[in-house]
Amino acid sequence: xxxxxxxxxxxxxxxEPAHTWxxxxxxxxxxxxxxxxxxxxxxxxxxxxxxxxxIDWDDDAPPADCWIYEDLVxxxxxxxxxxxxxxxxxxxxxxxxxxxxxxxxxxxxRADDMLMNHVDGSLPFPTFPRFCGQTFAEADDKELAxxxxxxxxxxxxxxxxxxSKGVNIPLCIIPLWDIDLAVEEVHRNxxxxxxxxxxxxxxxxxxxxxxxSGYWDPFFAACADTDTTVCMHIGSSSRTRRxxx
Numbered sequence: 044x045x046x047x048x049x050x051x052x053x054x055x056x057x058x059e060p061a062h063t064w065x066x067x068x069x070x071x072x073x074x075x076x077x078x079x080x081x082x083x084x085x086x087x088x089x090x091x092x093x094x095x096x097x098i099d100w101d102d103d104a105p106p107a108d109c110w111i112y113e114d115l116v117x118x119x120x121x122x123x124x125x126x127x128x129x130x131x132x133x134x135x136x137x138x139x140x141x142x143x144x145x146x147x148x149x150x151x152x153r154a155d156d157m158l159m160n161h162v163d164g165s166l167p168f169p170t171f172p173r174f175c176g177q178t179f180a181e182a183d184d185k186e187l188a189x190x191x192x193x194x195x196x197x198x199x200x201x202x203x204x205x206x207s208k209g210v211n212i213p214l215c216i217i218p219l220w221d222i223d224l225a226v227e228e229v230h231r232n233x234x235x236x237x238x239x240x241x242x243x244x245x246x247x248x249x250x251x252x253x254x255x256s257g258y259w260d261p262f263f264a265a266c267a268d269t270d271t272t273v274c275m276h277i278g279s280s281s282r283t284r285r286x287x288x
Contacts, residue, residue: 049163054276057167057203058119058147059195061108061140067194072187076194077112077171084109084118084137093177093281107137110171112191113182117171119143150203154210166212166239166274167203169195174279175241176216177249185220192218196232214239214274219251222258226265233269240266242273248280 061079068076085101094117110117118137146156172178179188196215204211215232217225252258
């Protein structure tokens, strides 16, 4: 019987380590850039838009690791990054890094997990930035947001993929709010060997120009010029796509 070839996964996800932005942003942004705070959460309700939650803090409740950025509070959740739970237990329950499988956030552990799962290559979409970097496109401070986009891409290239012997494949994001900066970021990353970029399936749903408007043509041209593949994850318009009845 012929051996089944190993798989190249183009729909993986990375849980960004706690130091992703704190170790890369300028000092003046350390207190306002994305950072992890561990606190107890008594109750959490998803508000149905992006990463917005109503959270009731309770220091007597089990601890949760939460991303804090501008007015966002985004807890890590069991259904995204847990292991050892039944399907019914994979819920929105907040968790810490200590409860996650290390392969969620550690590149060497991820490579080991891939080998066990018959996977030879992994292209991962972001978690905290969301599928195509919407988190930073929605931020108020665009100077900081641009630095956050670049910090994520530096993490992806220099840390997540650097020592993986090619099994971790870099997928970068762009500053969606500025076409010229987006083009620059495509070229910056292509120059160091990145040939995949995340983009929205329907940018108009994010309040951005339609792909039919011509606005994005310089971005698509930059991707064509650098042999960069445009990758779109279902839900990258911050909407759940449904078929008609």
